Amino acid sequence: MPVLRFERLTKIYGSGDTAVVGIEDAAMSVERGQLVAITGPSGSGKSTLLAAIGLIGQPSAGRIEIDGEEVYNDGWVGPDPTEIRRRKIGFIFQHHNLIPFLTVAENVRVALDINGVRGRAAGDKVQELLAYLQIEHRARSYPARISGGERQRVAIARALANEPLLILADEPTASLDTERGKTVMDHLRRLAREKESAVITVTHDERMIDGFDRVGRVQDGRLLVSPEKSISSKGESAWRDNCGVRI
Amino acid sequence: MNLAIRDIRYNLGRFLLTGVGLGLLIGVVMAMAGIYRGFVVEATAILNAAEADLWVVQKDTRGPFAESSRIPEDLYRSLAVIPGVQEAAPVSYQNAQVQRAGVTLRLYVVGHRPRAPGGHGRLVAGRAIGQKRYEAVADQSAGLQIGEVFELGRNRYTVVGLTREAVSSGGDPALFLSLVDAQELQFKKSPEAIRNDRERIETSLRGVTRAAPAVAPRVTAAIEVMTQSTHVANAIAVRLEPGADPGEVARRITAWKHHTVLTTTEQEEILREIVIEKVRRQIRLFMVILLVVSTVIVALIIYTLTIDKLREIATLKLIGAPGFVVVKLIMQQSLALGTIAFVVGSVLIHLLYDRFPRRVVLFPSDQLVLMAIVGGICVLASLLGIRRALAVDPLQALGG
Numbered sequence: 001m002p003v004l005r006f007e008r009l010t011k012i013y014g015s016g017d018t019a020v021v022g023i024e025d026a027a028m029s030v031e032r033g034q035l036v037a038i039t040g041p042s043g044s045g046k047s048t049l050l051a052a053i054g055l056i057g058q059p060s061a062g063r064i065e066i067d068g069e070e071v072y073n074d075g076w077v078g079p080d081p082t083e084i085r086r087r088k089i090g091f092i093f094q095h096h097n098l099i100p101f102l103t104v105a106e107n108v109r110v111a112l113d114i115n116g117v118r119g120r121a122a123g124d125k126v127q128e129l130l131a132y133l134q135i136e137h138r139a140r141s142y143p144a145r146i147s148g149g150e151r152q153r154v155a156i157a158r159a160l161a162n163e164p165l166l167i168l169a170d171e172p173t174a175s176l177d178t179e180r181g182k183t184v185m186d187h188l189r190r191l192a193r194e195k196e197s198a199v200i201t202v203t204h205d206e207r208m209i210d211g212f213d214r215v216g217r218v219q220d221g222r223l224l225v226s227p228e229k230s231i232s233s234k235g236e237s238a239w240r241d242n243c244g245v246r247i
Numbered sequence: 248m249n250l251a252i253r254d255i256r257y258n259l260g261r262f263l264l265t266g267v268g269l270g271l272l273i274g275v276v277m278a279m280a281g282i283y284r285g286f287v288v289e290a291t292a293i294l295n296a297a298e299a300d301l302w303v304v305q306k307d308t309r310g311p312f313a314e315s316s317r318i319p320e321d322l323y324r325s326l327a328v329i330p331g332v333q334e335a336a337p338v339s340y341q342n343a344q345v346q347r348a349g350v351t352l353r354l355y356v357v358g359h360r361p362r363a364p365g366g367h368g369r370l371v372a373g374r375a376i377g378q379k380r381y382e383a384v385a386d387q388s389a390g391l392q393i394g395e396v397f398e399l400g401r402n403r404y405t406v407v408g409l410t411r412e413a414v415s416s417g418g419d420p421a422l423f424l425s426l427v428d429a430q431e432l433q434f435k436k437s438p439e440a441i442r443n444d445r446e447r448i449e450t451s452l453r454g455v456t457r458a459a460p461a462v463a464p465r466v467t468a469a470i471e472v473m474t475q476s477t478h479v480a481n482a483i484a485v486r487l488e489p490g491a492d493p494g495e496v497a498r499r500i501t502a503w504k505h506h507t508v509l510t511t512t513e514q515e516e517i518l519r520e521i522v523i524e525k526v527r528r529q530i531r532l533f534m535v536i537l538l539v540v541s542t543v544i545v546a547l548i549i550y551t552l553t554i555d556k557l558r559e560i561a562t563l564k565l566i567g568a569p570g571f572v573v574v575k576l577i578m579q580q581s582l583a584l585g586t587i588a589f590v591v592g593s594v595l596i597h598l599l600y601d602r603f604p605r606r607v608v609l610f611p612s613d614q615l616v617l618m619a620i621v622g623g624i625c626v627l628a629s630l631l632g633i634r635r636a637l638a639v640d641p642l643q644a645l646g647g
């Protein structure tokens with residue numbers, strides 16, 4: 001059963017003559033443990049797509065299914081989208097979006113707290129995640145006191161806190177140098193492999209997509225998705241060859 | 248996890264500074280509340296110290312505190328025999344000024360009979376007046392010392408005792424004299440006035456003395472006594488026997504004598520509702536304005552604190568935080584700010600209250616009410632920030 005499936009997904013801003021198409025008729029299905037990259041130039045609709053499948057922005061039309069449960073069908077259906085986000089989706093942001101007044105450990109713990117996990121269980125989980133991402137020595141530091149790469153690892157730990165089925169990452173390497181960016185991508189690959197979460201990463205940096213299971217390219221609001229296991233480290237030309245198949 | 252406490256911990260200096268600033272404003276509100284209460288306490292201080300149950304005053308007046316009242320001094324004798332009356336004593340009240348070390352000291356002079364109703368109550372130093380003339384008991388706020396001799400009117404008085412918190416409704420310290428001294432001060436006429444009165448009366452009685460020359464010396468002597476008499480009081484303070492009904496005794500006095508009788512409770516109401524009413528209303532209005540200003544300031548502070556956290560709020564909403572988590576964060580910060588401000592305001596007022604020229608009185612119940620008002624202000628003020636925070640779109644967490 002796919003973790004995420006969407007079809008006919010369309011988002012139109014405004015109406016009439018001033019209507020702008022953000023996403024048009026996008027479709028995709030992502031399985032557990034899959035690592036998917038969504039690329040495209042600025043303004044192509046990547047973030048709009050991410051917002052729609054992250055149940056943040058309401059699409060204009062389409063159907064979204066998460067973990068076999070229909071959540072959108074030309075309108076919200078089923079449980080509250082906030083509730084689904086809390087339980088099933090983890091978010092990683094371009095600028096990590098850590099809460100500045102919480103320590104590293106508290107930034108991870110807050111996600112557990114929101115989901116009702118408290119006390120010793122929360123403490124143990126935080127320790128485990130910080131150790132997994134090798135930042136346990138920064139547990140008591142505030143985000144302002146740690147490096148950009150460390151902050152992004154804290155953001156990953158927070159996204160993983162509630163063991164989500166789906167992790168959505170919005171330009172997770174954009175604010176990092178190449179070396180740190182690669183490290184973050186390595187972490188994302190690792191958690192897709194080891195935690196069996198489906199990871200969808202929006203990135204405009206095509207150097208970072210090596211080893212991804214699939215790549216979707218958004219161009220003028222239309223999503224083109226490559227076949228599975230077709231991305232290698234051969235670079236952009238290989239990627240272009242593999243794209244163009246629309247599902 | 249309490250996000251409000253963690254935010255405060257992280258921005259402790261800024262938060263405390265804001266709280267102290269707001270505390271100064273709350274301190275002013277408390278000072279006004281204390282002054283307000285102080286007016287009430289001061290207005291009834293002399294009344295309560297008098298330990299009287301009834302006040303017999305000039306007919307159709309509400310004296311002696313709210314209106315001028317003059318009654319014969321010896322009325323107390325006939326009042327003393329009315330059933331239910333334990334003791335009755337004449338009292339007089341007037342304002343006077345004393346020059347002391349080049350400074351004019353305004354005093355509220357109370358003429359009384361020692362140990363009778365209408366006196367000064369408990370002393371904090373020295374003794375009560377022990378002789379008929381030229382001794383005084385002063386409120387310690389006047390600054391007079393025991394043994395100090397001062398001039399008042401035509402006489403010199405020695406301070407023999409000090410009392411505390413005995414002031415007039417205008418805040419002037421009380422000076423207790425014997426009734427005779429106080430009557431002389433208030434009612435004794437100047438030699439010129441006596442001469443004028445004497446001549447006027449003699450002119451009126453000229454026909455009598457011409458017709459009966461033998462009575463002329465007696466008439467002259469009577470005129471002498473009449474024009475120099477000071478046997479007038481402003482009220483008779485009446486203390487009742489234990490268990491006596493003040494209303495019943497008041498009815499008896501009113502029925503038999505042509506005077507107005509007021510109970511101490513009625514006097515308190517008169518003082519509260521008439522004598523200091525305008526001042527009370529003025530202070531109450533000022534307090535309301537200050538509270539509105541405080542609410543606006545807290546609202547602006549909380550709103551600014553919320554605006555500073557919009558991205559964090561968007562992130563919290565994005566990762567699934569329900570609305571009440573955000574509401575709690577803002578509301579708790581607002582209440583924490585109010586708590587700091589209340590503590591700072593309380594400390595401030597406790598450090599400064601005795602530096603005010605008039606009494607500042609804050610009962611624990613007043614402080615509880617003020618605490619509730621500050622809490623209410625904080626809740627009200629946080630609504631603007633909460634409205635803004637709830638309107639934040641989680642989408643704002645995405646992108647640069």
